[in-house]
Amino acid sequence: MTATIHHTLATVFGFHEFRAPQQEVIERIVAGEDVFLVMPTGGGKSLCYQIPALHRNGLAIVVSPLISLMKDQVDSLVANGVAAACFNSSLSADEARRVSLQMEKGELNLLYVAPERLMQADFLERLAGMQLSLIAIDEAHCISQWGHDFRPEYTQLGRLRGLFPRVPIVAMTATADPETRKDIIRQLGLEQMTVYVAGFDRPNITYTVLPKHKPFNQLETFLAGRRDEAGIVYALSRKRVEQITERLRSAGIVAGAYHAGLSDTERKRVQDAFQRDDLRVVVATVAFGMGIDKPNVRYVVHFDMPKSVESYYQETGRAGRDGLPSEALMLFGMGDVMTARALIENSNNAERVRIEIQKLNAMVAYAEALTCRRRALLSYFGDQRDHDCDNCDICTNPPRRFDASEHARKALSCVYRVGERFGAGYVIEVLRGSKSQRIIDLKHDRLSTYGIGADLSAGEWENIIRQLIHLGYLVPDYSRYGVLGLSPAARPVLKGETEVILGLPREPIKVAERVQKQVAAKKVYDKELFNVLRATRKAIADEASVPPFVVFSDATLVEMACMLPGNERELRQISGVGDHKLKLYGRAFLEAIAEYPALAQT
Template sequence: MSASIHDTLRTVFGFHAFRPPQQEVIERVIGGEDVFLVMPTGGGKSLCYQVPALHRRGVAIVVSPLIALMKDQVDGLLANGVAAACLNSTLVPAEARSVFQRWDAGELDLLYVAPERLLMADFLERLAAVPLALFAIDEAHCISQWGHDFRPEYTQLGRLRELFPDVPLVAMTATADPETRRDILRQLGIQGAKVYVAGFDRPNITYNVLPKQKPFVQLEAFLRNRRDEAGIVYALSRKRVEEVAQRLRDAGFSARAYHAGLPDRERQQVQEAFRRDDLRIVVATVAFGMGIDKPNVRYVVHYDLPKSVESYYQETGRAGRDGLPSEALLLFGMGDVMTARSLIENSENPERVRIELQKLNAMVAYAEALTCRRRALLGYFGEQRDHECGNCDICNDPPERFDASEAVRKVLSCVYRVGERFGARHVIDVLRGSKGQRIAELRHDRLSTYGIGADLSGEEWDNIIRQLIHLGYLTQDFSRYGVLGLTPAARPVLKGEVAVLLGRPRSTARVEERSRSRSRGVKESRGGLFEVLRALRKRIADEAGVPPFVVFSDATLVEMAQARPRDERELLSITGVGQRKLARYGALFLDAIDDHRRRAEPGSDAGPPVD
């Protein structure tokens, strides 16, 4: 089996090795087992059902939430020579009939559908009458009430396990904390599924947070050296989206607005122009989300604060899906916190309000962090790391550090003394010796830690607690009102065996310049041949009526520009070049590389070097 799936990986998809845990997941699914996979955006989730679909009898049914996402996946599979199709509302009757005819004839390997269509009675009858390879549920966090983007129609997908008990089911998401994972398994009825959490780290993304001062000026400065790169700017309201998009156009940027209030046709035009690299910047609400399968988004800017770390992680994850250096910039102001809070509190569901306010507080904690952004982000999802990332604003421009061991022991002791049953606000009240009624009722004014932190302000203690959460000394349980708990790492600190250094609030004056320098460095490293190949790719894509990334990804072009293959054998060794693409595009790209090489050789009369 291993040799066969490796052959498929290489010849069909153009990859030379599986990433952990792709091979194990694929082998389990081929063997008929259910799997739940949490893998970061761009990590290769799709291969975990696409490869099994080519090795199991029948058609693989892929449940996908958005039409654009289906189209991108199908375009990519067709370019690789895989028999794939989708059924959605954009198809005219004749096109839909053609898909059904191919399905009935056994000519399809994968069929993409929306959950609404999948659960129609006539569609379920058709499913029951044909061989099914597997069910794949993409963006599975939509199933969970704990997820950041609750979609009621997804919750009915649990019927699949009842109706088709022998068909393996693969559920996938890039974002799911432990509570969300448990809820997804329960909703789908696959509690016995093997769960794989492949990690949440996206090492190619640089995380930056700037205090929001003059946001449009800050945005324009960030974009100045990125005019020819694709990016997304997220804002909280439709009005803000349109305002920022207009101001960017006035400043000479290629930008359009996207939100749910626009006509369907206009939204489709914006998305299609962005996919085809005819539009550089989309300014959007979260309505512009899961439908983005574009791998060469080089940056994501949050003009306003997201409502949760899950949303932030999902949205920043739309940058750099191809693995090349990319950037996430968050402009953070306390006014955004109040706006987000008011939107959350508009809900009539008190339990939902409680959960979302806790998630908002965690997002604020991330934005205010003085510890490594990546450690804080990964820690939120339960993934601890014991070293700094070296690729965020905190690591690149570190805050002043101080020995906070004594203060840390005080707060850890207080969390322990209150029984690890209270949130940060109550712990701070005990530390500062609050005279509040709640403290007296619980008799916490008699604890040994009562009042021992009166020398620091509530804000200072709040900052310390947030850093301890990010560093892995404290946990925060959002399913229990943000209760703080001690981790095993806290024990040696309490015993005085380990010193803890924390950061003071820092100046962010150099962050923007470092960001601009990094952008310049990335461009210079790619060289002129990359731009030649990118222009060729755009011409081919336009003629074929597909987005450029369907031809080759930026990562593939960068590798070509660096390796400069001389023949088909060398070109086939480039990641992303499979047999089908070699046959369709190989000669064109080899000619472009050869022409560039001749121009660059000394003594050539073909003109000066391009690089």
């Protein structure tokens, strides 16, 4: 069975080895088991259900929240020679009949549907009479109120196990903290499913947060050297999106606006142009989110701070899905916090407001981090690292450091003394010797840690506690109002066995140029040949009316420009070149590579 799935990986999808934990996940699904998979964007989640769909009898149902995302997935599968289709409201009557006929005749391996379509009584009745190989639920975080993109229509998916008791169910997401993961499993009623958390790290992305200082100028400077690269600029409001787009256009940058206030036709035009590489920059609200399956986005800029770490992680994850060096820049100002808070509080759901305010506070803590950005980001998802990344603004331009071992012991001890039952604000009040009625009523003014931190301001303690969280010594429970608890790593600090070095707050400074990229194992390749191959890809894609990445990804073109294959056998060794694509496109790319030396000399 292992050789068989390896054969499919190579001949259909053009890859030569699995990433961890793809092989184990695929083997479990092929064996008929339920699996919950958390894997970063670009990590290869789709293969984890697409390959089993080709090794189990019947039709695989894939639940996807957006029509545009379904289309991209289906286009890519068809380009690899896989029988796939989507069934949604975008189909004409004739197209819907054709897909229905393919379903009935058993001609499809995979069918993509929206959750609301899947759970319609007549559609479920049709599926009940068919053999299903598996049910895959993409963007599974949408089922949880703790998720950053909760969608009520997803809650009906909890009925699937009862309706299809013998069909393996695969739930997948890139963004789920521990609380959200538990809630997803509970909502789906799949407490026995095997859970795989493949980590959250995207090492090819450089993370940078800059204090806002003439943000339009900062954005234009950042984009100046990237006119040939595809990127997304996110803003919180429709008005801001329009302002940024107009400003970029007046600066000679080809940019398109995307937000919910535009017509369906205009949004589709912008997205299609971006997918075809006819439009390099899209300025968007979060409406331009999960519908993007474009692997060669080289940067994501947050002009405004997003409302949660999950949103930030998922949106920055649109960059570098092909594994090539990419950048995530966020411009941060306290005005963003007030704007985001106002958007959150414009709701009648008190519990939802409480959850989102907690998440906003965590996002602010990330933006103000003085520890390695990657460690701070990963710690939020429970993925603790014991080393810095050397690929973020904090690592490449570190703040002044100080020995905070004594301060850390005081803070950790205070969290312990109050019973690990309070948030950072209360702990700071105890440390500073506040005479609040609540502290007196709880008799916390009698604790040994009461007042031992009176020499520091509340702001200084906030900075220290924030860094202790990012470094993994303190663990906030956002489901309980941010209550702080001690991690196992806190014990050696309390015993004086571990030194704690923290950063001093940095003065807001104007930074005009990007932080120097430091990405390990960067390939050396002929950039002019890469551009020739990109033009070849664009011509083929335009003729086939598909996005260029459906033909080959940038990563595949980079490898071609690096390895210079001279025949079909050598081209077949390039990652991303499967049998079907070799037959369709191989000659055109081999000819472009063969002709390039002569072109380069003219």
